[in-house]
Amino acid sequence: MLAQVLLNGLIAGSTYALIGISFGLIYMPTRFFHFAHGVVYAAGAYGTLAAISWLNLPLSIAVLVGVGTSTVIGLTIECTVYRALRRRSASSLVFLLTSLGLYIVLQNSISLFFGDYIQSIRIGAVEEGIDILGARITPAQILIVSMSLALTVAVTILLKRTKMGRAIRAVANDAELADISGINRDKVFFRTFAIGSALAGVAGILVAFDSDFCPTMGINALMMGVVAVIIGGVGSIHGIALGALLIGMAQQFGVWKIGSQWQNAIAFVILLIFLLFRPQGFLGKKVKKVTV
């Protein structure tokens, strides 16, 4: 039983890490809560679904369509709404409120197009599972765990080793100084939104492979991602992965000991504890500076 709980924790943690990393990458330079990211994530699954059931495309191409849908939606939001807000030097609260509005509009649009009911693009039969030390894991779940590991490494390398990653970190560190050094801020944001949104699409599709989904799939996943980002520490990709793992494990132990319906409450109690006692997360640097 313990082996299964640990494995389930790892799987849940991996799904949170996927969305958490994609969100964290965007949060790093932009520093506001991009709630609409939840819809960008769902768009990956729904884009894939549309490509399979409406256009009858093979799975591999349908996945690309899904990732493309997410990327296009994320970039459209950035280029039309967020850029306009930035021109007006809006505060992070304005961004947060705007993205809540965008989230509602887009999520309900998905409901209009696809219906509110549960959909599925599962790969493989439901019963299937591979035995590892007495615990069962499906192929889709193996894919989720390995992809989240791979993405943690890939995004860390992107941030630490490439020119673009340095630009993102520079903007995250001090936007004005980055401007002065000749870094084009809009270009940096464009690229982070492109990569972050594509990763969110990948996350949405992987989760949809494993379980059924509905239009509201995004908000819950995103909130787990946000929790992972905050408790892991903003700006640290492996912090986010660890944070996600911590929530996943805590939730699965909760499922084992007190019942599955308290999963959300467990994650948010952990979040509240971190916000109150260690708002910079366990690997992050101090996040809130008071400026006069």
Next chain:
Amino acid sequence: MEYLLHILILIGIYVILAVSLNLIVGYSGLLSIAHASFYGVGAYVAALLALKLHSPFLANIICAIILSGLLGAIVGIPSLRIRDDYFAIATFAFQVITFSVMNNWVSFTGGPMGLPGIPRPAIFGWKITTHYDFLIVILVLCIIILWISHKIVTSPFGRVLKAVREDEIFAQAMGKNVASYKVLIFVIGAGMASVAGVMYAYYISFIDPTSFTIMESILIISIVIIGGAGNIWGSVLGAAVLVILPEALRFLGMPSSIAANMRQIIYGALLVIFMLFRPQGFIGEYTFRK
């Protein structure tokens, strides 16, 4: 006629919610995404007291205000140590947790099945049964809450709140205990929101957790912002506009399955449009800029 009264009652409920949130968001600059949870606490407290103890209406309202205010203090005191969008996220977390409790503590709250059969209230022998009666009670409550809110925002206390909103450090430098002002207004707002919940529970006579979700919180925020943050009358206007506008869809002959989604899309789109082009809303004064 019944329909018209129903709309007016709904507007009344949202006026109470929006005005109380406006005190927190518009006057004090604290973006709370947890208002629907205090609304829900009010509804559940009233429903449970009425169903299990058969206690009278006025006593239930007072209990709801006290409990909701207490909860506001329990959330507010620690959360108000964190600022701006982190505060918003903390209230978001609180909203999710209260929904989770309403939805999962089945033996106490009825879970997703909700609490049906809430009895009609009575005030000193006057049985409130018809739409007219409810409208009168809600009007009276609205007037009381508007009056209290008006008193608060025009008092020295209200001026300090605005000072906190505009420049927290400056207010602190002026020797004001910023934290206690914030907690106090958060508690007052939470208490007021529970009144709307009590009225909702009695009026509909059935409550379930779906009425008190994060979407409801965002709807109340939209009302405050579209009407105008930092202006009480703005919230009255916003509540009227946002309750009536989706009803227009009904007359356009939109099927109800689509209407529910369209309604949300209207709220969301209005929120985005106002944030982009008129962050102070129709008649507000606060634009979320520091």
